[in-house]
Structure formats: structure tokens, C-alpha cells
Amino acid sequence: MAVLQFREALKEAIDEEMDRDENVFIMGEEVAEYNGAYKVTEGLLDKYGFKRVIDTPISELGFAGIGVGAAMKGLRPIVEFMTFNFAVLAADQIINHASKIRYMLGGQASVPIVFRGPNASAGQLGATHSVAYDSMYAHFPGLSVIYPSEPDDAKGLLKSAIRNDDTVIFMESEQMYGLKGEVSEEKDYIIPIGKAKVKREGEDVTIVATGKMYHIAKQAAEQLAKDGVDAEIIDPRTIKPFDLDTVVKSIKKTHRCVIVDEAHPFGGLASEVGFLIQREAFDYLDAPVQRVCLPDVCAPFSKPLFDLWLPDAKNVIEAVNAVMYR
DSSP, X not given: OEEEEHHHHHHHHHHHHHHHOTTEEEEETTSSTTOOTTSTTTTHHHHHOTTTEEEOOSXXXXXXXXXXXXXXXXXXXXXXXXXTTTGGGGHHHIIIIITTHHHHTTTSOOOOXXXXXXXXXXXXXXXXXXXXXXXHHHTSTTEEEEOOOSHHHHHHHHHHHHHOSSEXXXXXXXXXXXXXXXXXXXXXXXXXXXXXXEEEOOXXXXXXXXXXXXXXXXXXXXXXXXXXXXEEEEEOSEEESOOHHHHHHHHHHHOOEEEEOSSOSTTSHHHHHHHHHHHHHGGGOSSXXXXXXXXXXXXXXXXXXXXXXXXXXXXXXXXHHHHTTO
16 A cells, blocks of 8 residues: 555546546646646646646636537546536536436437546635535436545546546545545556445444545544444445445444535435435434534635534534434
């Protein structure tokens, strides 16, 4: 195992896939000469040249559309958005075209493209730069949505995403690019899309959390352990397809569940997963499913207010105590 930053794991995945397949290229704002806004593409321009590492204008709708067209012609584009908050401008290309082309053309064409970049909040950036879009994209057939929380997952899943023959939304947390972790040195390391991972085994309660909320759940579990509560943590890694079987198997053991989601409560991932759990595992629950989400207000700019707005370990512990009737 090698210890890499999150950004380095992503770069390894892109580099290996570009080296393996000449049809893979990357495009986006500042990915070439500036080495990427978050240095994910550092050094790739020198290695692959301007034809495969392409700086674009600040026009998300335009370069997303170019990527969709290139994918239809047999290339495998990686389209980097500086943040998925900006990708709202490209939503027509992603939601109304990339996701539907295979279906509308009866399988005569596919769109093997990866749209990737930071998702959700990144500190004091205000309301228009602090939205979690994973559940929104997961709503649409034809899109896979990946949201890794650790460098190892980031590398293995990004390689799988690039090889996928349909459109993949690959989301990263802006606050995690410097996060270090062990990454497999296995040759051609691949993690299957749609497979959750039990990252902490426990007996008393199941906590489901992804992205940076996984790390909040870890903090909560460490504190809960001191109080005699043994929490199991499941990282879905893939929002869609969602690995419900792994979650249900855990609930059959713990009989309690808390879902931690960096999104607003109405219509988010926690709502959908909560419904699926009550449909598939109702008889195994000893308490109603609890969720920890953002409040139903936009992100504040004020640091003290932002800290109150974002879910933290205390919120998770309170939810666990509720399902434990403590």
C-alpha cells in the first residue's frame, strides 16, 4: 500500500487510464497549463500534450456538450468542473442528453463520459458554492453517481468510471483533496461501481455516510465507543446504483440505522435510503431510521453560522442516542 493524497490518487487513476487507452482525454477549466484548480491533473499536460489535456473557456454548457459529442464518436472524455455548483450551467447536456442518448437511439450510441469535480460545501464560499448535487443527479436514469470518501476508493472507482460505457458523475469533496490515505499498489486496481463497503464493524447501530460525512461519522463512532456504543459504518461509495443489500445485512445485525447526508432533508439521499430500508428491513428495525442532514436553509457565509449549518459528530451522536433510546 502507498500513502497518497486524495488528489494524487485521482491523478494516478487518470494517468493510468490515459496511458492504457489513447481514446481517454481530459478537458476543463485550468486542467492543462495550471495543472488543475486542485492539482489533480498536475504533470499530465507535459506527458500527454495539448490534444489530450485541454484547457477550456469558462463555459460549462459548451465544453460539456463537446464532451458528449466526443463520447458519442468513440472517445472517452473526462470533463472536469471546477465545482459541481458551476455544473448547473451544463445540466442540459448532462441530464437531458448524456443520460438519455443510449435510450433514445435504441442502443445505437452510448456516451462513455465522466463528469468529475468537487461537490457540496467547501468552507466559507457562500450559498451558491455549497450545494450537494449527488441526489439530484441520482434521480435521472442513465447516470451513475459516485462519491468516494477516501483516496483508495477514489482511485479504484475513477478507473472503473472511465472504463464504463455510459455516463458517470464522479463527485469529490473540495475539503478532502489533501486527505492522505493508503492506496492499493495492485496493478490495474479497480473497484466495481455499485458496491458499498463496511468500513467499521459494529453491533449496536448502522451508520450510513459518504463523502466527507463519512469522516464525521468516524469521529462520532470513536466517541460513541467510549460511551459503550459499537457503531458499524457503511460507506456506499456509489450513490447510484445504491448497494442496499449491504445496508440491509448490517441492519439485520444492529437493528438500528442513522443516515448522514450533506444535503437538505427534503428529497435527498437520506430520504430515499430511509424509504428503501423501511421497505426491505422494516421487521428488523427496533427504532425508526434517523437522518442527519443540513437544515432546510442555504449555506451561510458567516463562519460561526456555517459551522452550525454543517452536520458534525455531535449531531450524529444525538441521532444514534435517539435510535438507542438513550
